[in-house]
Amino acid sequence: MKFKAEIDIMPLKALLDPQGKTVTSNMTNVGIQGVEDVRIGKHVQMSLEAGSLEEAKAKVEEACKKLLANPIMESFTFEVIAE
Amino acid sequence: MHFGVITFPGSNCDQDMIYTLETTLGQKVSTLWHKDSELGDIDVVVLPGGFSYGDYLRSGAIARFSPIMQSVIEFANKGGWVIGVCNGFQILCETGLLPGALMHNSSHRFICKNVELKAVSKKNAISAGLTQEQTYTIPIAHGEGKYFVDSDTLEQMEANDQILFRYCNAEGVVDESSNPNGSLDNIAGVSNAGHNVIGMMPHPERAADANLKNEDGVALFRSFIQRAGKVG
Numbered sequence: 001m002k003f004k005a006e007i008d009i010m011p012l013k014a015l016l017d018p019q020g021k022t023v024t025s026n027m028t029n030v031g032i033q034g035v036e037d038v039r040i041g042k043h044v045q046m047s048l049e050a051g052s053l054e055e056a057k058a059k060v061e062e063a064c065k066k067l068l069a070n071p072i073m074e075s076f077t078f079e080v081i082a083e
Numbered sequence: 084m085h086f087g088v089i090t091f092p093g094s095n096c097d098q099d100m101i102y103t104l105e106t107t108l109g110q111k112v113s114t115l116w117h118k119d120s121e122l123g124d125i126d127v128v129v130l131p132g133g134f135s136y137g138d139y140l141r142s143g144a145i146a147r148f149s150p151i152m153q154s155v156i157e158f159a160n161k162g163g164w165v166i167g168v169c170n171g172f173q174i175l176c177e178t179g180l181l182p183g184a185l186m187h188n189s190s191h192r193f194i195c196k197n198v199e200l201k202a203v204s205k206k207n208a209i210s211a212g213l214t215q216e217q218t219y220t221i222p223i224a225h226g227e228g229k230y231f232v233d234s235d236t237l238e239q240m241e242a243n244d245q246i247l248f249r250y251c252n253a254e255g256v257v258d259e260s261s262n263p264n265g266s267l268d269n270i271a272g273v274s275n276a277g278h279n280v281i282g283m284m285p286h287p288e289r290a291a292d293a294n295l296k297n298e299d300g301v302a303l304f305r306s307f308i309q310r311a312g313k314v315g
Contacts, residue, residue: 011186015186015231016189016265018187018188018189018190018191018265019187019191022191067140067144067148068140070141070144070177070184072176072183072184072231072232072233073184073186073231
């Protein structure tokens with residue numbers, strides 16, 4: 001079966017996100033008021049083959065832990081759907 | 084000593100490292116390729132600076148899965164000497180051979196300039212031979228050099244003398260204004276608990292030739308060779 005995963009990788013909440021801070025402070029420069037906080041991470045789309053939804057989720061989780069995210073500075077969440 | 088310098092796709096400080104070790108310090112150097120699986124008969128493996136695999140995903144994240152890294156991990160776990168500079172430091176953190184991670188600089192800019200370093204560990208081969216009476220001027224060149232580690236691990240590292248260098252000012256004062264990239268406690272270099280795996284963001288190999296008008300980096304290599312050579 002084919003599955004599609006949508007993965008979000010974000011800097012840990014406890015850590016300063018300098019990219020997000022810079023974007024936040026520049027919102028007023030482009031005329032947008034009231035933006036209090038921006039945090040910037042990565043979005044990964046993955047297509048995969050697996051025997052079941054559980055197996056697909058396990059593969060995506062393993063990919064996040066081993067390669068896509070560094071748990072020291074990032075957290076991840078994902079959704080997997082059958083195609 | 085016999086050094087092995089690894090070239091990854093995107094390494095750009097490998098030749099500087101080889102020149103410094105061979106020509107300036109008179110050491111034997113073998114070149115290693117990321118696809119090699121054997122390290123050969125070496126005493127020290129060096130992971131040089133650069134932008135391995137284009138820094139895709141995170142600096143060092145892809146390089147850690149190079150074929151040669153499995154041999155580097157086994158070598159390190161047996162007590163072999165491993166030195167990572169800049170991108171090499173990032174790879175060693177991603178591999179888990181060193182604690183912590185290198186994040187984007189606080190300024191979110193690539194920083195290329197000379198910084199002052201204070202030697203901290205009196206135990207580690209690369210810093211034990213350095214004096215506390217002076218600072219060492221060594222260049223940095225990185226976008227992701229902000230060292231971070233959780234507080235429990237930091238406490239263990241402090242207790243075990245694993246902090247090698249801190250960023251400081253010309254008077255040797257470690258403070259926020261002398262922290263170029265937002266590193267935790269101005270940390271510029273660390274070792275593992277066994278003291279045989281060394282990582283640092285500044286480039287001593289870029290400050291090791293009279294023509295560059297800065298030879299402060301030589302003292303770090305001499306300290307290492309004198310001490311590691313005895314044990315190894």
